[in-house]
Amino acid sequence: MDFDDRRVDVGGVQDxxxxxxxxxxxxxxxxxxxxxxRGGRGVPVAVGGGGLGVVGLLLVLAVNLLGGGxxxxxxxFDLSQVQPGVxxxxxxAGGESTAELEERCNGEGALERYADCFVIKVxxxxxxxxxxxxxxxxGVDYRPPSLVFFSGGTSTGCGGASSExxxxxxxxxxxIFLDLDFLDQLQAQFGAEGRYATAYIVAHEAGHHLQxxxxxxRQVRAAQQAGPDRRNALSVALELQxxxxxxxxxxxxxxxxxxxxxxxxxxxxxxxxxxxxDDRIQQRTQGRVDPESWTHGSAEQRRSWYERGFTTGDxxxxxxxxx
Ligand SMILES: [Zn+2]
Numbered sequence: 181m182d183f184d185d186r187r188v189d190v191g192g193v194q195d196x197x198x199x200x201x202x203x204x205x206x207x208x209x210x211x212x213x214x215x216x217x218r219g220g221r222g223v224p225v226a227v228g229g230g231g232l233g234v235v236g237l238l239l240v241l242a243v244n245l246l247g248g249g250x251x252x253x254x255x256x257f258d259l260s261q262v263q264p265g266v267x268x269x270x271x272x273a274g275g276e277s278t279a280e281l282e283e284r285c286n287g288e289g290a291l292e293r294y295a296d297c298f299v300i301k302v303x304x305x306x307x308x309x310x311x312x313x314x315x316x317x318x319g320v321d322y323r324p325p326s327l328v329f330f331s332g333g334t335s336t337g338c339g340g341a342s343s344e345x346x347x348x349x350x351x352x353x354x355x356i357f358l359d360l361d362f363l364d365q366l367q368a369q370f371g372a373e374g375r376y377a378t379a380y381i382v383a384h385e386a387g388h389h390l391q392x393x394x395x396x397x398r399q400v401r402a403a404q405q406a407g408p409d410r411r412n413a414l415s416v417a418l419e420l421q422x423x424x425x426x427x428x429x430x431x432x433x434x435x436x437x438x439x440x441x442x443x444x445x446x447x448x449x450x451x452x453x454x455x456x457x458d459d460r461i462q463q464r465t466q467g468r469v470d471p472e473s474w475t476h477g478s479a480e481q482r483r484s485w486y487e488r489g490f491t492t493g494d495x496x497x498x499x500x501x502x503x
Contacts, residue, residue, distance in 0.1 A: 387422030424498035427489020
């Protein structure tokens with residue numbers, strides 16, 4: 181993985197981590213221990229499971245939050261705590277000022293050393309690519325989402341989120357939320373090797389941001405309310421499109437030199453996309469597969485839509501609703 185030489189820009193980052201940055205105080209507070217409710221069923225949070233499974237599960241739990249208010253209860257979100265407009269432009273709350281964060285992330289080896297800096301840099305490259313590509317491909321202007329780091333829990337325009345939900349995108353806030361545990365876990369369990377899987381996760385969430393900018397998300401929500409029987413199918417199409425957009429970004433970033441990748445790194449993303457397929461997750465967490473309840477698509481669907489995005493580099497190739 182080879183990033184461009186531009187400085188890491190922390191301008192769009194909000195830090196809501198309570199106890200400072202690395203090794204923060206709120207970490208390990210037990211929030212992780214519980215199962216996350218999803219569609220009325222408890223889904224074990226398999227922290228400590230091997231390989232991509234952990235990232236995969238976190239991602240799936242996270243993206244489930246987007247599934248039409250998250251089905252029953254919307255895993256982890258308490259919708260009674262909706263607080264729109266919480267994303268002000270206040271100072272960072274993590275015990276490190278914006279200037280300090282910027283300095284740390286631009287230090288020698290920072291992108292290898294600090295998961296948060298890596299995520300910020302990926303997010304910079306996501307913004308750079310889509311700032312040019314989105315208007316070119318769709319005529320719609322791009323505005324970057326916020327990137328919010330939190331620990332413990334935080335309020336969002338989608339409700340309150342606890343740390344166990346993993347990364348997610350919240351449309352009303354136009355923000356990608358990442359918890360500190362998740363970053364620590366990525367760092368500890370994947371180190372440098374699996375890092376392009378992390379880039380895929382950020383790019384997938386950014387794909388949801390595109391869907392908000394393009395109005396797709398709003399249309400899907402409306403269609404889901406009009407036809408509840410199609411709710412899951414529409415959710416799958418939305419998720420597969422975000423995977424495809426992630427692939428488009430990967431390809432564009434590689435072509436433009438924003439983030440050059442090797443074939444092995446592309447495979448990391450493909451494996452990550454497959455690992456978060458509903459069939460894989462269900463097999464792992466329930467021991468059986470129930471396609472009726474899918475909200476994100478199968479491993480094969482997710483992998484192949486990412487691949488289609490990466491192969492074509494064209495957002496127009498991501499019409500997952502056409503079939
Ligand atoms: Zn998603």
